[in-house]
Every structure is written in structure tokens, then in C-alpha cells.
Amino acid sequence: MTGEITLFVNPAAGRGRGRDAAQPAARALRGAGFCVRTVVGTDADDALARARAAVRGGTGALIAVGGDGMTSLALQAVAGTGTPLGVVAVGTGNDIARALGLPVRDPARAGRIAAAALKEHRGRPVDLGRVGGRWFGSVLASGFDSRVSDRGNRMRWPAGRLRYDLAILAELAALRPIPYRITLDGGPALEVEATLVAVGNGPSYGGGMRICGGAELDDGLLDVTVVGECSRATLLRVFPRVYRGTHLGHPAVTVHRAATVALEAPGVTGYADGEPLGPLPLTAEAVPEAVRVLVPAPAVP
Template identity: 75%
Template structure:
């Protein structure tokens, strides 16, 4: 393994924390004797091209500095290559890091932990989800939560988290069950009326919402959370329990497990899928588990 490490940096993550975090992470790696180069793209596509080039050139590791969006982009470069992934989590949600017990918003500690893992040859083989050629680490969301994302992304005011709070209020006003068609593994297609369906490789999304609370990233299967038809009042009662993962005991919630999940709806329903918080596209979508697809420095 080469001693040169590539920092893959999102300079605007966490309102500028990404750019500031790169320096202490790089210092920790250099102090451990590693060479460090930094990749910052002009946009996401350019950044991914540069990260893939670094992997192809034999970098010792690709270290994502940013939030879950940056980790997701890094996964597209390292999945299936054998190049290990490091994470310096300084974004808003940081679900991938939290699920895997990595330092959050402490770039020096993250850099030190990555350097120790590289020095000791220590990493963890994790499963990833794959939708076509798109990899994801945490959760594929569809239904109410993805519609909130859609609406929030269309809004130009207000800025920040409050925009998505307003989007949630608007979607609550329009709340209706969605008639999904779902296939688990090689089973028959099932017609399921649901408020949302979340396919979890990892347990949480949205900054700590443990929607698939018992999901493990090394068991070769997804945990699938199906929230059935419910009133606005019920959804508002269940929602706070998601942060503790206790929502799974509510009668409106059903948990399933599968290595392959196909989600579909009638086109008029206009349901989008989001994986790792990033828009994937409209249903139908097929998510498959790929065991041991990435080596995480941890």
C-alpha cells in the first residue's frame, strides 16, 4: 500500500466546516508519516472524476471530509476496488459515521483514528446497497420522507433546516397512503399501502433518525421499515420515537428483511427515491445488497 493518502474534501459541508476540517485531519495523517494530497472538485461530477483517478492511481486510502453526501460520493469511487475509505465527518447529519462509531465533528480525532487504522492494517468490510450503478451506505427512502425532500429542494426560501421543516408541514397537510408494489428477494410482488418505505443497509438517516434501528452493515441483508397508512396525528406521535428506534414496536410499523428489494408505484403517484440523502430518481427502483463492498478504516 502506498503511503500517500487522498483527502476528498467538500469545502462547504456543515456551513464551511469541510474546508476547515481538512487541515487538522491532514496534520494528523502527516504526523503519522503519511503523505497527503487533497482533491476538491469544481462540482460533484468533477470531484468524483478526480477521486476515481486517485483510486486508479493507487492511493493508499480515500478519506471523505464532509457530510453524508460526501461519503456517498466517495463510495462511488471506492466501492468494489479494495481501496479503503476513511471518514472525517463534519457535515450536518453524519449518519454513516455515527452508525459506525466514528468521531463526529472532531477532525483531529478522526484523522488520528484513520492514521492508526492504516498503520495497524485495520479495517472493517461493510456491505453496501446498490441501485443500478449507484452505491449507497445508509438508507434508501421513498414515500412521505422523499416527498418532503422533493418539496424542500424546490423551495428557495427559507434557507437551512427550516426549509425542510416547512416542507414537512406542507406534506403533512397532503398526507395520503401510497399504493406501493414491493418485491422482497425472489418472492411474489406485494401490494402494500404505506406512508413510507425505507430500505436500510445502515440504521439511520436524516441526522440520527433510526428508521431501520436494528440494521447491521455486515449481515448481507437490508432491514426494511414499512410505515403503513396512518393519520397525521399518528404520524406525529410515532415520529419522535424514530430517534430512539422504538417506533418499530408501533402497530403501524412493519419490519422486513431481504437482500433485494424492488419498489414500484403507478407513475401518477410520482414517488422519488433518495439514498444517503441524495436523489436517485423516480420509482421503480431495485436495491440489492453487495456484501463486503467497501473497506472502512475504523
């Protein structure tokens, strides 16, 4: 393993926290004896091209500094390559880091964890989801939540979180069931009227909403949470339970597990790790041990 480590930085993450977090993470890695090189792209495509070049060049690890979007971009560069991934989580969601047991908004500690894992040649092999050539670490969302994202992305005002709050209200007003066709592991298709369908490699999205609360990162399977047809009142009543994962026991919710999941529904966009994949139909597959992540040492009993 080379002693050069690549910091993959989103300077805009967390309202500027990405830029500020790079320095304490870099100091922790340099203090452990590593040479640190920083990669910052002019846009997502340029950043990914630079990250892939670092991986091809034999970097000892690619360490994403930012939120879930930056971590997801890093996955596109390291998945299937053997290059370990580190995560310095300083974004607004940080669902991938939480699922891995990594610190959130503590870049110095995250840097020390990555350095120690590299020194000890230790890493956790974890699964990823894949749709075509695109990898994801947390959840593929579709239905009500993806329509909220679609609407929020189209809005030019207001800025920030309020935009998505307004998008939620607008989509609630237009709430209607979506006819889905779901195929699990190539078996008979399930035809359901659903409010949303989420396919989870990890348990949460949206900053802690445990939509696929039982999903595990190393079981070789994807969890499929189907929220059936429900009224606005029911959706509003059940929604707060998503943060605890207790919505999974509601009669309107069904959970499946499969290695491959095909989703079909008219007029629905799929989002993975918060980024748009494109319109359904889409097929997701679980890829076991697709990436090795630099995580804390296991606790000693």
C-alpha cells in the same frame, strides 16, 4: 500500499466545517508519516472524477471530509476497488459515520483513527446497498420523507433547515397513503398502502433518525421498514420515537429483511444517502463486504 493518502474534501460541508476540518485531519496523517494530497472538485461530478482518478492511481486510502453526501460520493469511487475509505465527519447528518462508530466533528481524532488503521493494515469490511450503478451506505428513502425532500428542493425560500420544516408541514397537509408494490428476494409481491418505505443498509438517516433501527452493516441484508397507512395525528405521535428506534414496535410499522428489494409506487422519488436516485420503480441489492472502512481498533475486553 502507497504512502500517499487522498483527502476528499467538501469545503462547504457543515457551513464551512469541511474546509476547516481538512487541516487537523491532514496534520494527523502527516504526523503518522503519510504524504497527504487534497482533492476538491468544482462540483460533485468533477469531485467524483478526481476521486476516481486517485483510486486508479493507487492512492493508499480515500478519506472523505464532510457530511453524508461527501461520504456517499466517496463510496462511488472506492466500492469494489479494495481501496480503503476513511471518514472525517463534519456535516449536519453524519449517519454513516455514526453507524461505523466514528467520531463526529472531531477531525483530528478521525485523522488519527484513519492513520492508525492504515499503519496496522486494519479495516472493517462492510456491506453497501446498490441501485443500478449507484452505491449507498445508509438508507434508501421513499414516500412521505422523499416527498418532503422533493418539495424542499423545489423551494427557493427560506434557506436552511426552515425550508424543510415548511416542506414537512405542507406534506402533512397533503398526507395520503401511497399504493406500494414491494418484492423481496424475487418472491411474491406485497401490495400495501403505506406512508413511507425505507430500505436500510445502515440504521439511520436525517441526522440520527433510526428509521431502520435494526439494520446491521455486515449481515448481507437490507432492512425494509414499512410505515403503513396512518393519520396525521398518528404520524406526529410516532415521529419522535424514530430517534430512539422505538417506532418499530408500533402496529402501523412492519419490518422485513432481504438481500434484494424492488419498490414500485406512482409519483414517488427514491433518495439514497440523502441524494436523489430517481423515480420508482427501483431495485436495491445488498452487496456484502463492498468496501473496507478505516475504523477504531476493537475495544479489548
